[in-house]
Amino acid sequence: MTACENKKKEIYTYDAPWVVYAMNWSVRASQKFRLAIGSFIEEYTNKVGASYVAFPTRTNQRASHAQIEVIQLNEEMGKFECTATFDHPYPSTKIIWAPDKVGWRSTPVGGAG
Amino acid sequence: MGVWAQVGTGDDLLATTGDYLRLWSVAEDGSVSQKCLLNNNKNSEFCAPLTSFDWNETDPTLVGTSSIDTTCTIWNVETQQARTQLIAHDKEVYDIAFAPSQDVFASVGADGSVRMFDLRSLEHSTIIYESPDLVPLLRLGWNKQDHNYLATILMDQSKVVILDIRAPSLPVAELKGHSSCVNSIAWAPHSSCHICTAGDDSQALIWDLSQMPKPIDDPILAYTAAAEVNTLQWSSSQPDWVGIAFDQKLQILRV
Numbered sequence: 001m002t003a004c005e006n007k008k009k010e011i012y013t014y015d016a017p018w019v020v021y022a023m024n025w026s027v028r029a030s031q032k033f034r035l036a037i038g039s040f041i042e043e044y045t046n047k048v049g050a051s052y053v054a055f056p057t058r059t060n061q062r063a064s065h066a067q068i069e070v071i072q073l074n075e076e077m078g079k080f081e082c083t084a085t086f087d088h089p090y091p092s093t094k095i096i097w098a099p100d101k102v103g104w105r106s107t108p109v110g111g112a113g
Numbered sequence: 114m115g116v117w118a119q120v121g122t123g124d125d126l127l128a129t130t131g132d133y134l135r136l137w138s139v140a141e142d143g144s145v146s147q148k149c150l151l152n153n154n155k156n157s158e159f160c161a162p163l164t165s166f167d168w169n170e171t172d173p174t175l176v177g178t179s180s181i182d183t184t185c186t187i188w189n190v191e192t193q194q195a196r197t198q199l200i201a202h203d204k205e206v207y208d209i210a211f212a213p214s215q216d217v218f219a220s221v222g223a224d225g226s227v228r229m230f231d232l233r234s235l236e237h238s239t240i241i242y243e244s245p246d247l248v249p250l251l252r253l254g255w256n257k258q259d260h261n262y263l264a265t266i267l268m269d270q271s272k273v274v275i276l277d278i279r280a281p282s283l284p285v286a287e288l289k290g291h292s293s294c295v296n297s298i299a300w301a302p303h304s305s306c307h308i309c310t311a312g313d314d315s316q317a318l319i320w321d322l323s324q325m326p327k328p329i330d331d332p333i334l335a336y337t338a339a340a341e342v343n344t345l346q347w348s349s350s351q352p353d354w355v356g357i358a359f360d361q362k363l364q365i366l367r368v
Contacts, residue, residue: 020358083143090131098126099173
């Protein structure tokens, strides 16, 4: 597919392994079409039961196992690809990528803005 | 400064809320590692889940979280310290949003109010809006291009309420285009008068608010997904793209 044809494409779809709840775009200009998506799993099922060991339940609480994926559109292929998967000890209620403000991470405390 | 040792490399940062506020580093090779967990809860037996958060774009060292324990916490993510924690509402806080400035933020919650706070004077807050019958308010969006406007949604209701902080109490507009409850709202990152809304009717609608305070009757664009839309985010680096999540799918749409 040529870049010209891609430009006309209006919709891209990614099939996640679970119901998607939290989601957001990377704001970096150099990371076009990169997003993070979070699973919505209310409680353990047998399928993910093995992970229970890794995330022990807190006192008086039922722990939940959830995941986050980082996905990026391969513009040449016209397809989303998963570039990273990691466990999140509780379903993520929101995801935000760091604002792309030059130099803020090396700014002295309280000196930004 | 250990957490920030990656300055100058290609790593990107990601924040999430759930049990706690966590920061994750995403390396160029795709690997992800947790950089820190921010916990201001003195009681180690329980954690009060965080319902949402916002990252201050004017001062990116500031992140604000909202909790079911009625509080909001403003974090300095550079020092990993809580700058302040305040009881923001009488009931659970469901969402928080920074104004397009360093010091002002607002929150919504189960008590049905929108409250505005100023980090320079936290002794009092301003109630911007209270919903009819104090129906819980679930989401809050602050127009990043025109700081006078906020948008919120009511639990199990199909309308979107637009507020003008110069004229509190009464909505400046109510968007009634959805046929079922609204789940997500996103102001356009590049325009002061456009907002996208999505909900259980599987629709994502884009509205032009430039005619306010005249009533806004219809959206200018509509997209129907294959299932109820849970979440919607408008790309700030590519404002002609909107992302929606429904069922097991993530879909991006060119506006």
